[in-house]
Amino acid sequence: MWRYIGRKLGIYTITFVIAVTINWMIPRFMPGDPVRSMLNRASVSDPEALERMSDYYEGVFGVDAPLHEQYLNFWAGLLRGDLGISAWLYPEPVADIILRAVPFTLGLLLPAIILSWIVGNYVGAFAARSKVLDNTVLPVGYILTATPYMWLALLLAWALGVVGGFFPAAGGYSFALTPSFTWPFISNLLTHWFLPFLSMFIVALGGWAIGMRNMIIYELEADYSNYLQALGAPRRLIRRYAFRNAMLPQITGLAVQLGTIISGALLTEIVFNYPGLGMLILNALNNRDYFILQGAFLFVVIGVLIANFIIDIIYVLVDPRTRVQMTGGAS
Incomplete structure (x- = not known):
């Protein structure tokens, strides 16, 4: 019985890793930029201020890093129970x-x-x-x-x-x-x-x-x-x-x-x-x-x-x- 449970846990762990990876990938291939959308709602009209704020918030959300670093950071945060910060309801945690x-x-x-x-x-x-x-x-x-x-x-x-x-x-x-x-x-x-x-x-x-x-x-x-x-x-x-x-x-x-x-x-x-x-x-x-x-x-x-x-x-x-x-x- 315990061997069966261990085998099932192994299968579900692999399934979990694959599903979470796909879950991480799909939003990043969607059209639109969450940082730009957040700044557009704030009605920032000055191009220079918009660019500076965009650079700042990209660093806050971690989207300025290469994709492989974003993926590793995502797993590191997930293991800590940290799902990041919402761009829509900033600065509330997800x-x-x-x-x-x-x-x-x-x-x-x-x-x-x-x-x-x-x-x-x-x-x-x-x-x-x-x-x-x-x-x-x-x-x-x-x-x-x-x-x-x-x-x-x-x-x-x-x-x-x-x-x-x-x-x-x-x-x-x-x-x-x-x-x-x-x-x-x-x-x-x-x-x-x-x-x-x-x-x-x-x-x-x-x-x-x-x-x-x-x-x-x-x-x-x-x-x-x-x-x-x-x-x-x-x-x-x-x-x-x-x-x-x-x-x-x-x-x-x-x-x-x-x-x-x-x-x-x-x-x-x-x-x-x-x-x-x-x-x-x-x-x-x-x-x-x-x-x-x-x-x-x-x-x-x-x-x-x-x-x-x-x-x-x-x-x-x-x-x-x-x-x-x-x-x-x-x-």
């Missing part, structure tokens, strides 16, 4: 800006991922047992899984926010309130959170329901199910085995879908002007601040890798066949 947005993104992502996976699996399992429910779940599931996150977010914001007025259509909380651990603020926070969460939950739900429904039907038609049925095993027992075996591909699917779900969360945040990483990335793009872009994408990369690593370990614990192969009990 790490502080990201830490303000991360709780909103995690508070949106984790409930949507976990609840849609749990509910979708159970709905798909029940659909495989009932023809009436199957005729309803299957077409609805296909429609939901083909629905773009952004389109559904726009539809919910318009129907339940603008027209219905049941929930706020934008923002993370009312600006009339001061963030605090009080019931008025928490309830206001939840009302702003509900529509972004609902849009992500509904889209993901359809895919998990279809996947589980198909896997249950496949397992119920497998040889071991027919053999148990011929032996007179209770139908409940056969379904229990089928459900347990069908869960294994769903766990793998959760790891595969994490990147898609996170990208959907970022788009959803933009639609609802939700103050998470999605809005932060959009503002960083608009202001040519690739220091924030690096930090935001770095968090996404780390989050996806950690989640996939945890799912890999859970898969080993859930599937006895994997543990047997790891101990050399199977050829």
Whole structure:
């Protein structure tokens, strides 16, 4: 088991280095200059003063050094927990800006991922047992899984926010309130959170329901199910085995879908002007601040890798066949 974990850690470490390197490279090939953009917002009109300020801030941000030095300095700062200084919100550290947005993104992502996976699996399992429910779940599931996150977010914001007025259509909380651990603020926070969460939950739900429904039907038609049925095993027992075996591909699917779900969360945040990483990335793009872009994408990369690593370990614990192969009990 520990050898397996060590091997996986090695693979994920290599993946992390490659992903972070690509994350460092992409913003530097984007058009625009973050220092010039910052000075343009300051309305500096004197060419000489602009040139002197540009030289100064290039030194502050370290963009005047050769690319290989910038890359080494980036890794040195990353190992210290220093992600640099924002050009858009100068002189605020990038790490502080990201830490303000991360709780909103995690508070949106984790409930949507976990609840849609749990509910979708159970709905798909029940659909495989009932023809009436199957005729309803299957077409609805296909429609939901083909629905773009952004389109559904726009539809919910318009129907339940603008027209219905049941929930706020934008923002993370009312600006009339001061963030605090009080019931008025928490309830206001939840009302702003509900529509972004609902849009992500509904889209993901359809895919998990279809996947589980198909896997249950496949397992119920497998040889071991027919053999148990011929032996007179209770139908409940056969379904229990089928459900347990069908869960294994769903766990793998959760790891595969994490990147898609996170990208959907970022788009959803933009639609609802939700103050998470999605809005932060959009503002960083608009202001040519690739220091924030690096930090935001770095968090996404780390989050996806950690989640996939945890799912890999859970898969080993859930599937006895994997543990047997790891101990050399199977050829």
